[in-house]
Amino acid sequence: MTVDPDSVVPLFEQIAELLRADIKSGKLPRGRRVPSELSLCQEFDVSRDTVRKSIRLLRDEELVVTRAGKGTFVAELKR
Amino acid sequence: MTVDPDSVVPLFEQIAELLRADIKSGKLPRGRRVPSELSLCQEFDVSRDTVRKSIRLLRDEELVVTRAGKGTFVAELKR
DNA sequence: AAATATTTGTACGTATGTATG
DNA sequence: GCATACATACGTACAAATATT
Numbered sequence A, B: 001m002t003v004d005p006d007s008v009v010p011l012f013e014q015i016a017e018l019l020r021a022d023i024k025s026g027k028l029p030r031g032r033r034v035p036s037e038l039s040l041c042q043e044f045d046v047s048r049d050t051v052r053k054s055i056r057l058l059r060d061e062e063l064v065v066t067r068a069g070k071g072t073f074v075a076e077l078k079r
Numbered sequence C: 001a002a003a004t005a006t007t008t009g010t011a012c013g014t015a016t017g018t019a020t021g
Numbered sequence D: 001g002c003a004t005a006c007a008t009a010c011g012t013a014c015a016a017a018t019a020t021t
Helices: A011-025 A036-044 A048-060 B011-025 B038-046 B048-058
Strands: A064-067 A072-075 B064-067 B071-074
Touching: A011 A036, A011 A048, A036 A048, A048 A064, A048 A072, B011 B038, B011 B048, B038 B048, B048 B064, B048 B071
Parallel strands: none
Antiparallel strands: A064 A072, B064 B071
16 A cells, blocks of 8 residues: 555545555454554654554544554444 | 643643633634634744644634634634 | 563654645 | 745654563
8 A cells, every 4th residue: 555645635644544444444453453653654654743643533533542552453333 | 821841731731721711711702713823832832733732622622613824713603 | 570662642843835815 | 926824744852651571
């Protein structure tokens, strides 16, 4: 999966959409930890700021829950 | 009004609480523009990032609405 | 138990783009 | 064109919570 820095769609939205797709498809099943912010930075070659904005979107949608020191996990409910 | 950088309460939450209080008290009435990010940065001597986090909280609570190039305004409804 | 590594949280700074006045 | 204001995106540093060794 890849991301287009020249798209009118902001990077953080593109990344959120990719993660969203992985969640909805079951590639990232309930309870599974989402890759760490750092690894997402590396995977998509973006800043942590951008990754965190993506994750915040998913959190606002209650697709994931985040716990300090642990990680971000695919939500158990709401799907 | 002031803010305490040594508090356990994050700066962005402290600032959000001050703005929230101004809204609820009517000091910032419906439709009124909230001070710009820059002026809030100066008033509280914090970074723009911190100010934006505060405003995001209020936006999540639907207390304010933000429009690019215009400003952030106290929401008309929901109060 | 203690030190280390990992992961998220907060906070700062800068640059550039877009929308509005 | 210019000034103001918010949006996106990059970077850094350190703190706090949790894992691992």
